[in-house]
Amino acid sequence: MFGATRRWFRRNRTPIAIGLGVVGAGYVVTQYVLSKINDARERMSSERIAKENLRRRFEQNQEDCTFTVLALLPTATTNILEAMNTEKITYEIQQMKGSAATRAARSVGSLSPPSVSEVTNATDDDGRSMISLQSESGVHASQMVSDASSHAPKEAGEQPASKVRKSKRQLWDELTISAITRAYTLIYTLGLLTMLTRIQLNLLGRRSYLSSVVSLATGSAQATISLEDKDNDNLEGAYGTDFDVNRKYLTFSWWLLNRGWVDLMQRVEAAVREVFGSLSPRETLTLSSFSSLTDQVRKRVEARMPDGTSSTSWLPFLLPPRDMEDMVLRESGILEDDAHAQTAPTSAPPSPASSASLRRLLDETADLIESPSFSHVLTQLLDAGFSLLLNNKLAQAVFDVAPGMQAAGGPGGTGQPLSSASSASQQTNRAVLLPKILSVLTRQAHAIGNGMPNEYLQEMEAVRDLEGFAAVVYSSNWETEIAASQDAAAAAAPASQVSSSPPVAAGEESVVVVDQTGLFESAWEKASA
Template sequence: MISASRRWLRRNRTPIAIGFGLVGAGYVATQYVLGKISDARARMSSDRIARENLRRRFEQNQEDCTFTVLALLPTATDNIMGELETERITFELQQQKAAKLARNGEGHPSELGSSPPSVTDDDGRSMASLHSENGMHVSKLMGLPTPSEAGEGSQDGGHQVQKSKKTKLQLWNDLKISSITRAFTLIYTLALLTLLTRIQLNLLGRRSYLSSVVSLATGGMEQSTISLENHDDDNPDQAYGNDFETNRKYLTFSWWLLHRGWREVMLKVEAAVKEVFGTLSIRDDVSMQKFSELTLEVRKKVEGATEAERKEGKWLQYLLPPREQEDFVLTESGMTAEAPPSSSVSISSSSATPLRRLLDETSDLIESPPFSHVLTLLLDAGYSTLVDQKIAQQVYKIPLTSDVPDLNAPRITEIVDVKPVKLPIVLALLTRQAHSIGNGVPNEYLQAMEQVRDLEAFAAVVYSSNWENEISPMTEESAVLVPKETVVSDITGLIIPAEASEAGQESIIDVGTASTFESAWGKAVDTTEKGKIA
């Protein structure tokens, strides 16, 4: 029996060996495949968690931008309101009207001692109403000279009467320019502050995210996910976590727009308003179509008449100070103690400092064509809210339309049955809306601007592009291995993820790996347009 078994095994040893080999190879192959599947599942789960964390951090960043704009806007509003004192001009006109009524013996002493109805009254008794309750003409109600009064004399002498009338006309012209300039300047300031805040907080948000990635890869392997909270200040040894003071100084540079830049914007807007609205008389009837066209002309003079001119627009001077003024901004904002120029160290003396890199990248973003494109869309939303909604509905009683016209086309088509109104009625609404633009709660103008999809795309591109600026200081030995799809991720559904070269392959973040700002912006815009078409 034993010898027979031996003879059988000897005769069939080759088939048996092949069989065992096949079984062993099958077992090894099965274990290899199962291992690869398990690794792929773990990697997919890790990538999904990383993308979700990145998306949540990005969304939280955008909410922080909104609250930051609402916190900073009152500072610029107070400065603009203090410079363009529309209410003071209105009060002077009211005083002149009261004095005229007193000279003519009209009205009771108690009425003369109190202020007449204000231009900004909401109850329909404003000075800008077409007729008073007793049918008085608007020019007489406002204290303006009517054509019949132009040749009448006065007991005090014709020269004094003419001087008084000229003063009233000058005040009304000042009121016209002031009310229009103030409302338009606030829209420009709000749009610029919104974009500047998005750039600043998304650049810092990108640094915070990379800090979490570096911490996870270098010393926090026991942590399975990237933290949503910023613990940069808890560990000064992190590659990006010891820049709290740099971040504070960087955010302080919004001081320039709030205290200096708005004035330059105001002067530019005021010059355009004087040129466009200067020939418009306070007694003229203004149609909705005409006011829309005049507003468009002001915008073309401020922003540029063509797309090429708008792309070449220089907004950097309004948002950031020149290099020689950067230390001045830090001093004025209280970030650094005042010191003699010889003993102070300029932040522009070195291009390698984190603050210098942040400011340079911010300047590049502001001077990029996408910035001008998004700014135009934000201004479209702001002016649409003011002209197409507030003025159209409350002054001309036009139903609300959802279309946002292009800058090159008239903002509102002429409506046959809409009657023109006196210009002071429009000025009264502009005076009220200036307070809504700067201090409205909720701020409808900010909400309209934040509904622009390209603003979110712009913020996503800022957040997800140009990673090499933060990674490049690291040495190759300490470089962080991060999956490509984690780096260039689909943050908001507007950016196309980078193509993975091989399943499971990881790459060192290096110059050229991440998309440039322009190419990423192009992808974001293309995806946005596809979403609109769909």
């Protein structure tokens, strides 16, 4: 029996060997395929967590931008409201009207009847317009008195001998220019501040994300990327690893809030004088005519091209010249803080603007500001702001246009009538006196700069291309930033900590694989579409 079995195996040894080889190879191949499938599954899971992490970080950045704009805007608003004190001009006109009324009353009480000119001056259309302006702007006489008295010392210092008395027409012209310029300057300032803040915080957010990735690649102690922001307790961890550079970089918003708005206001005022300077207080305007005049102002301020794009260089309003960068840091108090932090300085500290990291951030910010995408998105933000002012606030408060009867606004922010053509045409063609329009602009200036919630900021942030632009900023120049971060991390990390395969953390933390083409590289195209 055993001999027969041996003979059978001897005769069939070749097929048996082949069969065993096939089975063994199949087992090996199966294990290999299973291992590859497991690796692919783990890699897909890591990439999914990485994308979710990046998305959540990006969304948190945009929320931070909103709060930052709301925190910084009151500084510029205070400066603009003090520079263009429309309420003070209103009070001066009111005083002049009060004097005319007093003279008319005295004439009535005297033996002789009042002159025609005195009665006319006391009850003319300008007087009625002035009453309307005061009541509808929400500014009372007591507020104007206190405001005027607060500026009295300065005026007394400038003109100690006598004060030049302006005519009624001069005051009305000043009021027209001041009310329009102030409201429009605040819209431009809000749009520029929104764009600058998006650039700054998204550049720092990108640095933070890539620093975390590089720390994983170098096997440093903090070799995980947390998906939680931990309530922003660690500002250094939330926006990069160099707190001093980040603080100095964010300080450059000081330029727009304290210097840039001056040049911007002068540019807007020149355009307003050219367009609105010839109007009298008895002038009547329709919504469409006032919107057309506003569009002319915008074309001059933004140097609008035939295709609707802006050719204005916004960089001088947002960032200082290179030779004034140190001045910005001194004026903002950053250098004083650094001087107090140095307990025993042995030599003169290097120029704060000479830091390579800070220089790279400022140069990239300037490049983004001068890009066509910046002008494109800023134009849309301004369209949204002017559309809200004209087609919503002015249309409803001045021209009695019902909500929904006006358009959302075109590229110029003027808008056109919508449905119910006959009714809408009657409302939008209704003519009102210029002072009534000025009263709403005076009130809306405070809403633009100090509104809580700020409807104008909400309208601008609803522009879809703004998020697309932020995504492009967040995902741009990753290769350069990775190289710089790798050099810094490699220099800081001990050689024993460097490993070619960083560990994978369990739970909500994992190694993040950076797609060098950018996870948000198509965001701009999607937003534009």
